[in-house]
Amino acid sequence: MTKVQITIDGQKIAAEAGSTVLEAAREAGLDIPTLCHHPALSNWGACRICLVEIERQRALQTACTFPVTEGMVVHTESEKVVAARKFVLQLLFSERNHYCMYCQMSGDCELQSLAYRYGLTEWPYPRPVEPLAVDATRQYFVMDHNRCILCRRCVRACAELVANHTLGVRERGIHSMITADLNVPMGESSCIQCGTCLQVCPTGALMDLKSAYRGRETQVERTRSTCVGCSIGCGIELVSRANHLVRIEGDWDAEVNKGLLCVVGRFEPLFDDRQRVTQPLVRRRGLLEPCEWDEALGLVAEKLSGDSLAALITTRATNETMTQFGRLFRSLGAEMAAVGSLAPAPGAEGRLTDLAEADVILVVGADLKKDHQVAGAFVRRAVDRGARLALVADADNGLASYATWHVGFDQMDSLVGMAAQASRPVVVCAADLPAEAEAALAPLAGKASFLGLSRGSNSRGAVAAGLPLSRGGEASARVLYILAEDDRLHIPRNGAGFVVAQASYVGPLTDMADVVLPAPIWAEQSGHVTNTEGRVQSVQAALTPPENVWPTVKVLKTLAGRLNLAL
Amino acid sequence: MTKIKVATDWLEACAGCHMSFLDIDDRILELLKHVELHSTPITDLKHPPEEGVDVGILTGAVGNTHQLEVARRMRERCKILIAMGDCATFGGICTMLNFFDKEEALRRGYVETESTVEGRIPRSEEIARPLEKVLAVDEVVPVDVHLPGCPPSADAIWFVLTELLAGRMPVLAGDNLKYD
Numbered sequence: 001m002t003k004v005q006i007t008i009d010g011q012k013i014a015a016e017a018g019s020t021v022l023e024a025a026r027e028a029g030l031d032i033p034t035l036c037h038h039p040a041l042s043n044w045g046a047c048r049i050c051l052v053e054i055e056r057q058r059a060l061q062t063a064c065t066f067p068v069t070e071g072m073v074v075h076t077e078s079e080k081v082v083a084a085r086k087f088v089l090q091l092l093f094s095e096r097n098h099y100c101m102y103c104q105m106s107g108d109c110e111l112q113s114l115a116y117r118y119g120l121t122e123w124p125y126p127r128p129v130e131p132l133a134v135d136a137t138r139q140y141f142v143m144d145h146n147r148c149i150l151c152r153r154c155v156r157a158c159a160e161l162v163a164n165h166t167l168g169v170r171e172r173g174i175h176s177m178i179t180a181d182l183n184v185p186m187g188e189s190s191c192i193q194c195g196t197c198l199q200v201c202p203t204g205a206l207m208d209l210k211s212a213y214r215g216r217e218t219q220v221e222r223t224r225s226t227c228v229g230c231s232i233g234c235g236i237e238l239v240s241r242a243n244h245l246v247r248i249e250g251d252w253d254a255e256v257n258k259g260l261l262c263v264v265g266r267f268e269p270l271f272d273d274r275q276r277v278t279q280p281l282v283r284r285r286g287l288l289e290p291c292e293w294d295e296a297l298g299l300v301a302e303k304l305s306g307d308s309l310a311a312l313i314t315t316r317a318t319n320e321t322m323t324q325f326g327r328l329f330r331s332l333g334a335e336m337a338a339v340g341s342l343a344p345a346p347g348a349e350g351r352l353t354d355l356a357e358a359d360v361i362l363v364v365g366a367d368l369k370k371d372h373q374v375a376g377a378f379v380r381r382a383v384d385r386g387a388r389l390a391l392v393a394d395a396d397n398g399l400a401s402y403a404t405w406h407v408g409f410d411q412m413d414s415l416v417g418m419a420a421q422a423s424r425p426v427v428v429c430a431a432d433l434p435a436e437a438e439a440a441l442a443p444l445a446g447k448a449s450f451l452g453l454s455r456g457s458n459s460r461g462a463v464a465a466g467l468p469l470s471r472g473g474e475a476s477a478r479v480l481y482i483l484a485e486d487d488r489l490h491i492p493r494n495g496a497g498f499v500v501a502q503a504s505y506v507g508p509l510t511d512m513a514d515v516v517l518p519a520p521i522w523a524e525q526s527g528h529v530t531n532t533e534g535r536v537q538s539v540q541a542a543l544t545p546p547e548n549v550w551p552t553v554k555v556l557k558t559l560a561g562r563l564n565l566a567l
Numbered sequence: 568m569t570k571i572k573v574a575t576d577w578l579e580a581c582a583g584c585h586m587s588f589l590d591i592d593d594r595i596l597e598l599l600k601h602v603e604l605h606s607t608p609i610t611d612l613k614h615p616p617e618e619g620v621d622v623g624i625l626t627g628a629v630g631n632t633h634q635l636e637v638a639r640r641m642r643e644r645c646k647i648l649i650a651m652g653d654c655a656t657f658g659g660i661c662t663m664l665n666f667f668d669k670e671e672a673l674r675r676g677y678v679e680t681e682s683t684v685e686g687r688i689p690r691s692e693e694i695a696r697p698l699e700k701v702l703a704v705d706e707v708v709p710v711d712v713h714l715p716g717c718p719p720s721a722d723a724i725w726f727v728l729t730e731l732l733a734g735r736m737p738v739l740a741g742d743n744l745k746y747d
Binding site for chain 1: 650653656657658659660662663665666700703705706710713714715717738739740744745746747
């Protein structure tokens with residue numbers, strides 16, 4: 001790396017050539033304030049808060065966009081700079097409704113904290129009085145234009161990270177407004193509600209309906225974990241307060257997703273309104289009645305020891321649970337299965353990061369707008385960068401508009417042949433492909449890197465624990481044990497005489513069960529899950545389960561003890 | 568040495584700023600060694616004296632013609648005017664009204680309230696009329712010291728008063744400057 005010698009606030013710094021003044025300053029531990037800048041996004045220079053004085057430059061320059069050059073001398077808090085920053089803040093506060101006291105971001109707002117830093121005790125300019133529209137047409141979060149400072153972080157996140165290009169700016173000057181598509185309500189736009197814009201918004205302009213007013217940064221706890229919404233296994237931060245989940249954010253440092261999440265991972269868990277199972281239940285005279293653990297486990301142990309037995313487990317379970325489940329039911333001679341499936345990989349297994357290097361991406365059978373949505377974002381990013389997308393899928397596939405070629409399975413061979421000619425092809429396969437489709441991919445073995453998207457969050461963990469995968473409907477035995485936890489499994493009874501459901505929520509499974517054992521939900525247990533690339537990642541409990549709900553592994557171990565199995 | 572004369576008044580306010588002022592607790596005894604607390608809304612004297620005071624403190628926003636008069640009178644009768652609290656400095660929560668139609672707000676408040684029967688909007692000549700817009704104090708009269716906060720902490724109030732007593736213009740920073 002070439003270095004250039006610069007001076008910032010009297011400190012001599014060897015900065016990397018090509019870096020910006022801001023990067024050089026931060027590298028040296030110097031604090032230049034920013035607002036529109038975000039480390040995950042491109043540099044923009046929209047807000048002018050990072051203005052610095054650079055000797056021999058006629059005007060103040062934005063540190064976030066100005067590249068360092070040899071011998072440069074920078075002043076970051078000179079009188080002139082501070083006056084300019086105050087002026088910028090005063091203008092920002094005068095432009096729209098920034099009355100902190102009725103905003104949910106107050107206390108965590110980046111604009112507010114800059115106002116404190118620069119001692120803004122008054123607003124010298126006229127205050128805004130014309131209210132702007134609030135767009136509440138989306139299900140999970142609201143756009144309040146009154147709080148917007150037009151920093152365009154949301155626009156950049158939508159374009160550069162999610163590559164969905166929903167957001168933009170319409171009009172010019174004081175009439176500028178963040179807008180969706182060709183100025184339609186957000187809820188009717190091409191927005192996929194991934195909430196990445198929400199996560200990068202520096203003010204209260206984008207408001208999360210669930211977490212608004214439910215706790216400031218100083219009042220909440222953050223737990224780094226892994227999303228079990230699908231087999232991508234995105235890194236997340238669980239934001240909780242007083243044993244309640246407040247919000248889920250993407251973990252910027254996570255290798256898999258680098259901060260990105262989708263609607264399934266960010267919002268849906270917060271809106272799970274199913275009724276919890278909080279104590280063991282036993283069916284008597286057709287009705288489920290509460291009972292003690294001792295009684296329920298006694299009854300289950302008795303049923304497990306004699307009859308023909310089938311045991312099913314959710315692929316949302318952790319590797320630790322899978323292992324314990326396998327040990328117990330293997331020694332009981334049960335027919336076991338985890339409810340999920342792997343995608344075919346006839347060649348070298350790839351990683352999600354391969355998409356960033358690919359020149360041709362062949363997506364087979366997957367709709368990445370519906371499932372594995374973060375992979376969808378990576379594919380769209382690749383297309384933005386110039387990669388070509390070849391889609392073998394139904395006509396209504398969500399990525400159809402990004403595809404250069406789009407055919408059905410019957411014409412798949414032509415695209416396989418084309419991908420074989422590419423220099424860095426990546427094949428993205430859905431699970432449960434028709435056998436012919438799998439066979440048709442064979443010519444790409446040794447040429448392409450294969451990214452299989454397994455169905456079920458931890459199907460790979462199940463396989464590693466020696467559990468076969470199934471759709472869940474095939475098991476037939478006299479006794480059926482279903483470890484569902486919080487999964488919405490649909491398992492037919494298939495004539496079983498006795499059904500045990502280890503479940504977090506009341507639902508179709510508990511409706512048919514003879515014994516229900518309460519189970520923690522995903523955010524209440526620690527362990528590991530293995531994502532679709534084979535990456536083993538940590539899941540951390542952020543919440544404590546209800547008092548009478550035992551950890552899943554403890555239940556399995558206790559059952560083993562009752563059956564005198566040394567596991 | 569003669570004591571510094573201080574008068575306070577509240578405009579469109581919730582009284583929280585005055586409560587926070589009282590939260591300086593026993594420091595008020597120290598304050599009273601140097602200060603003659605003249606008129607305040609929470610003592611018997613309600614109007615600042617015609618001969619004037621050294622420091623005037625206003626809390627609350629200016630929302631009607633009466634408050635406008637009170638603010639102007641305080642400005643005329645004090646040397647240093649402090650706008651105390653978010654409402655006085657920025658307009659605060661009272662300015663929510665500015666984002667609604669005034670007549671609609673009056674109707675909602677006096678007629679359509681769930682507990683109101685046969686309500687009427689009071690329009691007597693003898694009572695104050697709402698202004699077109701709710702304003703911060705410095706939109707009406709010049710202000711010398713802005714002390715924002717909802718309410719400003721007792722420590723921030725104490726800081727501002729002691730700085731003034733020491734002959735300095737207070738510069739708020741750190742925990743003394745909070746409006747969240």
